[in-house]
Amino acid sequence: MSNEIAATDLAQLNPPSVPGHATEAPKGNLGAIVNQHVDRACRAIHMPDEITAILAHPKNEIIVHFPVRMDDGSFRMFTGCRVQHNNILGPYKGGIRFHQDVTLDEVRGLASAMTWKSALHDIPFGGGKGGVQFDPTKHSLAEIERITRRFTHALAGSIGPEYDIPAPDVGTNAQVMNWLMDTYMNIVGALDKNAMRRVVTGKSIPCGGSLGREAATGQGVVHCLVEWARDRRFDLTGKTVAIQGFGNVGSFTAKILSKLGVSTVATGDYKGYIYNPEGLNPHKLAEHVKRTGSVVDYKHGRPITRDEFFAIECDILVPAALELEIGEKEAHAIKAKVIAEGANGPTYPEADAILNDRGITVIPDILANSGGVTVSYYEWLQNKRSERWEEEEVLGRLERAMKRTYAHVRDFAYERKLDFRTAAYAIGLERIQKAYADRGIWP
Ligand code: GLU
Secondary structure, eight states: OOGGGOOOOGGGSOOOBOTTOTTSOBOOOHHHHHHHHHHHHHHHTTOOHHHHHHHTSOSEEEEEEEEEEOTTSOEEEEEEEEEEEEOSSSSEEEEEEEOTTOOHHHHHHHHHHHHHHHHHTTOSOOEEEEEEOSOGGGSOHHHHHHHHHHHHHHHGGGOBTTTEEEEEOTTOOHHHHHHHHHHHHHHHOSTTGGGGGGGSOSOOGGGTOOTTTTTHHHHHHHHHHHHHHHHTTOOOTTOEEEEEOOSHHHHHHHHHHHHTTOEEEEEEETTEEEEEEEEEOHHHHHHHHHHHSSSTTOTTSEEEOHHHHHTOOOSEEEEOSSSSOBOHHHHHHOOOSEEEOOSSSOBOHHHHHHHHHTTOEEEOHHHHTTHHHHHHHHHHHHHHHTOOOOHHHHHHHHHHHHHHHHHHHHHHHHHHTOOHHHHHHHHHHHHHHHHHHHHOSOO
8 A cells, every 4th residue: 555545543643733833832632631630520529449440441442544535536545533432321422523633532532521521411421522634624525525424434333323423523514414324324224224313413404403403512602601690790791702713613602692792802713813802793704714714814803813812801711622722821811701611621731720720710611512412412312203393492401401500510619619620520420420330330
């Protein structure tokens, strides 16, 4: 096999550097960092050592290499993986990421975070995550379709509607989920083909997706911010937000916050950052991003640096890009009163400590961005029951679920004198511990 088409080894890759900032230090190991959060929470609830040891490792790690025909007729090898962290509470569940910097350690951390996210919300799912290492912005739609279908084919024996259920994540969307579903149904289904539809969530509505799913993660971020503001008698009207990343999560967060009178004053992505103290129109900006692939060159915003972005005068900060963006330097610079983590794992533990000392609340990822998996669960239920729920029904359930979980985390944190992140992990861990205690460890 020639070098040009040799697949890469995910495990051998160095951690990616900060996107667009090659001079920054390489990023840390997300898998190890999530394990630090788990360890802290395990200590807080006196988790038995054997359960801590089980939870420190994923159950399964599947790495696949597969060839895909490019538009010019040549073939290229791709490498992907699916990490299945834990399924004691239900089928493995979590997104599929298409990104050039995907590594096994990253996917391990993201898969583990899904276990705690589902458990925190008492959703009967476990945790998993997958990724294919390539840059989707450098491929045609037809190539992305063939990559998705070959990846699904390679994984088909390891996923299933009652076993492991993928969903969208960074670099993937409803279209990719539709291709995944269609490929899986055609490989596995016979007379029960339609029962395979719920092998994946985040599909388009005609393919069995749920109303409210596309905006769900941003909607959940906003529910958390509303609860935070209510507890502090902080009027959100007229306040400002800075949002890192203007993809699905960032753009819906901005649009929904604007209805509450909160204006987005700064945003940015791997290509650059922009600022407008008068506020950026989230609808027009989202259209610009759709057209050009980035917020840069949006004519109603002035370019700023990444350092200026993190030091911007604002009330709320929403990291909604990739993991490990907020380190010690950023934690010292941030002026916001609250950070709602739309992204998974955006904050280093050292930064958490600084933000804590500075009295800045961090609403952790497994709480703040859990609207996505919550509505994924509703989509899966609708498919399973052959139902279609009205949008009002979906949004009402989501609001009740987010508020209930937010209150649980807040009260737990207050009673046990913990930060929100440790409290959120501890609630999820206690649910899992009870399941292990009742079932025992076989044989
Ligand atoms: N990728 C999303 C997350 O990180 C959604 C997962 C899902 O819906 O299963 O939460």
